[in-house]
Every structure is written in structure tokens, then in C-alpha cells.
Amino acid sequence: MDGRPNITTEFRLMRIVYPEMVAAHSAFDNVREARRSALEIGGRSKIEGSLVSLFGKSHAGKTTILEAYMEASFPDDVDPEKLDNKRPQRKVVAITLNGDSSHMSFLKQILRAYKDPFPGDGNADDKLERIIKYINHYKTELLIFDEASNLRIRKATDLDATKTHNTLRGFAKMGCPVVVAGTEEAESKILSDGQLVSMNHDVSIKTLKQDCATDMQLFGSYCADLGLALKEHKLFPKRSNFVIDNTIACLFIASGGLRGRVSRLVEHAAYIARQEDADEVRFDHLEAATDAYSIKNKIVTYNPFRESRKTRKKETRVA
Structure with missing residues (x-):
């Protein structure tokens, strides 16, 4: 401790x-x-x-x-x-x-x-x-x-x-x-x-769809609040920003759009970030957590964070 x-x-x-x-x-x-x-x-x-x-x-x-x-x-x-x-x-x-x-x-x-x-x-x-x-x-x-x-x-x-x-x-x-x-x-x-x-x-919980703008807004709002909660619960000194770039889309894919599952994914990422003594949960921590949690539990077959990072690198080279 x-x-x-x-x-x-x-x-x-x-x-x-x-x-x-x-x-x-x-x-x-x-x-x-x-x-x-x-x-x-x-x-x-x-x-x-x-x-x-x-x-x-x-x-x-x-x-x-x-x-x-x-x-x-x-x-x-x-x-x-x-x-x-x-x-x-x-x-x-x-x-x-x-x-x-x-x-x-x-x-x-x-x-x-x-x-x-x-x-x-x-x-x-x-x-x-x-x-x-x-x-x-x-x-x-x-x-x-x-x-x-x-x-x-x-x-x-x-x-x-x-x-x-x-x-x-x-x-x-x-x-x-x-x-x-x-x-x-x-x-x-x-x-x-x-x-x-x-x-x-x-009052059942409907399944969120990635091709529905309203659903993605709801999911994004949850993820934004989750990033703030990490600071409010004194887990990290800085707010974790999950709404930058295409983090929300990657979180949706890695969790299947389920709020409980995205919380578990971010929990795994928080442990990785703490091991590095980071002051927030970053994109790279979410990428590592997707390997450890989402892929290992067969929620997804590929890592959307890694694919996104590779795409950004290619775009940077072209630019």
C-alpha cells in the first residue's frame, strides 16, 4: 500500500x-x-x-x-x-x-x-x-x-x-x-x-449502436465522466481525457459499447498507468489494457487503439 x-x-x-x-x-x-x-x-x-x-x-x-x-x-x-x-x-x-x-x-x-x-x-x-x-x-x-x-x-x-x-x-x-x-x-x-x-x-437498457450519433453521444458522455471520476476519486492528479482524437470510437469497439465493460477496461488501464507513475490514463494505457482485457476475454479480435495509432503515423508521414 x-x-x-x-x-x-x-x-x-x-x-x-x-x-x-x-x-x-x-x-x-x-x-x-x-x-x-x-x-x-x-x-x-x-x-x-x-x-x-x-x-x-x-x-x-x-x-x-x-x-x-x-x-x-x-x-x-x-x-x-x-x-x-x-x-x-x-x-x-x-x-x-x-x-x-x-x-x-x-x-x-x-x-x-x-x-x-x-x-x-x-x-x-x-x-x-x-x-x-x-x-x-x-x-x-x-x-x-x-x-x-x-x-x-x-x-x-x-x-x-x-x-x-x-x-x-x-x-x-x-x-x-x-x-x-x-x-x-x-x-x-x-x-x-x-x-x-x-x-x-x-426500463431496460438498450444496446448502443456505433452508427447512431445519439448513441455515440451518450457513450461519449459516459466516458468523459469516467475520465473525470478518476481524478475525483483521487486515483490520478489530472483528469483523464477520453474525448480527444478518436478515443471514444476505440473505447466503443474495445468494450462492445457496454458501460460496465468500458469501466472494466479503463480500470485495467488505470493499473497500467499507476505502474508507470503516470498522472492520468492515456491512449497508450488504453491500448495496453485492450490487449490484457478485451482481446484476452475475446470481446474483440484486434486492438482498435493500435490500429488507430498506426493510421495516425501513416497520415503524419504522408503530410
Whole structure:
């Protein structure tokens, strides 16, 4: 340790705001407000809640959107509207589903999130009854399920699929809104149920396209903010300028246009820059990071930074 902030830790703490994040957080707030309104008029089981879906490619930024919302709404997992400072709060309950979650496992994970002392006890009906009691007791305003692709749903007619779909619908129908987040695989699993589709509010992250000027502007804005964040988090004394020359285009190619992936690429570049004791992350650091991260992980088959550098050299010679 040399006294400087840890690069990986600071990258995990970075929260760069972009349109899909704002839209998702607004949707979460809206369904929570509707839930509170229903509770105030005694509509615990009369007013149906909504399903909010947040789907997108792996590394698109879904989990970061959820984490940022929880951090902003409940610092240190404490409800700021309550004076008792009890932790964890249960107004919004977030569950990251683990691998191959059957219906029984799904229910157990919800009970664990509510700190049920014996989440494994009882059959499915017993577990569901306890969950509903927790939802009503704590007046839960939102249930969030991340990594929904781990739900054991192969097709809509599977027994596990039917039970899980029924459970999700049941939460919403009793008035508690639900958020499901995951990859495109999760989208096909969850939205294979027509009734869930009918109550769905979609805030999914679209795939950015390099031939779309608006998409490139959004991507460029994220990269510019990322370069500033490196300085704000005291990783480097100078702001890293990722908007010069054709750096944005190279970053897009090397990351597939995914925000989460470009953050990982820049994280690798930051380690390379620190080893050189550089005061910012430069083009050459991004080039080296593309070899170590993007090409090694088969995201791309060539290094766009190197190709760009070669092209610039040729143009300089001609000039």
C-alpha cells in the first residue's frame, strides 16, 4: 500500500449517472409512491402493484443501477425516514438470486432477505405465507430481484416457471411492486407469462449502436465522466481525457459499447498507468489494457487503439 486509493475499490464505488439510470430510478420511485398511496387508504390488497423490468446485456450496468438506487435511498441500509436507525431497512428489499434458483430456493432467498430465522423451514405455502406477513408488517414498498436469469425457468409451462410466475404476480396483485433485473435470457423467462407482460413497465437498457450519433453521444458522455471520476476519486492528479482524437470510437469497439465493460477496461488501464507513475490514463494505457482485457476475454479480435495509432503515423508521414 502506497497511501493512494485502491483502484478496484474506487471503481466499484463510482456512480456515473446516465439516462437509463435516471429513468429506472424514476420508475422505482413512482411505483413506491403508488404503493404508499394505496397503504394510506387501506388498500393493502385492493390496488394492484406494478412489475418493473430492467433487462440488458451482461455488463450493461443493471446491477449498478440497482446498487445506486439503494445507496441513495437507504444509506448504510437504514431508512432515513425512521429515527430508530434499524439495519437492515425493509421498505425496499433487494435480493440477488443465486445460481439455478428453483421455486423453493427463490422463496428461501426472500425469507433470508427479511432475516427470517428459519428460511428453510416449511413447505412452499408456509414460506410464501411468511413472506406475505413480512411484506404487510414492514409495509414493503418494493421487492427487487437481480440476476433473474438464475431463476429455474426453461419455458412458461414448466412447473417451476408456473410457480415462480404465480408468485411474482401474487406479490404485485397484493399491492407490492416488483422489479426484476437480468440479461436477455431473464427477459425471455420472466416475460413468457402474459399476465406479467400486461403489468410490466419496461426500463431496460438498450444496446448502443456505433452508427447512431445519439448513441455515440451518450457513450461519449459516459466516458468523459469516467475520465473525470478518476481524478475525483483521487486515483490520478489530472483528469483523464477520453474525448480527444478518436478515443471514444476505440473505447466503443474495445468494450462492445457496454458501460460496465468500458469501466472494466479503463480500470485495467488505470493499473497500467499507476505502474508507470503516470498522472492520468492515456491512449497508450488504453491500448495496453485492450490487449490484457478485451482481446484476452475475446470481446474483440484486434486492438482498435493500435490500429488507430498506426493510421495516425501513416497520415503524419504522408503530410
